[in-house]
Amino acid sequence: MKNLSKELILETAHRMVAKQGMEKVNLSKVATVLGTSHAAIYKYFTGKEELWTALASSWLNHELAILFPFETENYSSTKAIVHDWLWSLSESKYQSYLREPEMFKLYTTYIDGNPMVWARHIEDLVGSLKVASKIEDNELLRALLLAFSWFSSPAFADKWLLIDFKKEFEGLWKLVVAGVSE
Template sequence: METAHRMVVEQGMEKVNLSKVGSQLGTSHAAIYKYFTGKEELWTELALSWLDCELARLFPFDKDKCSSKKDVVHEWLWVLSGSKYDAYVREPEMFKLYTAYIDQNPAVVARHIGDLVDSLKAASGIEEVERLYAILMAFSYFSAPAYADNWMRMDFKAEFEAVWKLIEPGIEG
């Protein structure tokens, strides 16, 4: 995984294949099939692993510095949005891999969104799953890869805060 990650960052996902990864590891691409069914599974697992690292501050979320439920939700959303923004800027090739192999795979997206909902629920204490999904949807512009190209053309923090002002009254506590 580390070798594949390095190669994607250096060369771009289009130029990396299982044969090249195997060569870098000093083995054949056939040996990689012992661990992955193919390139798609390797890239999906690599993208998920990378995303887990990028969002590590959400799992679990440290709410000790927050004084209210509103503060928890706001800070959690900002960590989610800021982490994805930073990842997009810092490692564009890995973000492209994430977009292609997670965001374009409905089953994997559902798992990712479910993990986010579980984290926000644990952090905020909000029990209504529908409300949690609605909160995530309200901020999808700041975290969904489909909008990433727009992030650099806007005042990201100011736009985030404008959306927060719209939903803040709906957060109790």
């Protein structure tokens, strides 16, 4: 057995969930794969919910790494920054949904389904967009996220394959862009 750590537990759980689905993975099975006891995992996580929330958060942070921070040095307008930031958020979640559906399901359950964790996720997104765009109006930033939630919220993920994702995104952008100052 390797030296047990939070990171090793998360990596192992990620592989198992991605392959088997979260319904078929529990702390005992993760411990078995790690060659340790179920109790040893409790030194790092208080239970399955904490482990799954940490795993979903870690996975989501990796999937959205392009936004933290969002590089703006090659942009000449706020509108272009906001557009590309929103597209990066949307495209990242879309591709994640296609590439790792079981991890996306875990994220949907343990981040989107937990109001406190969801609120932190939204505040992280607002903070990233604020820094990138230099827009100080938090209400406007939240409104932009809400307007584009069709393209980023897991609640709509099962509909994404039914639309021309990029074309629909650009159609909404045309409606919204007038509210973003240069």
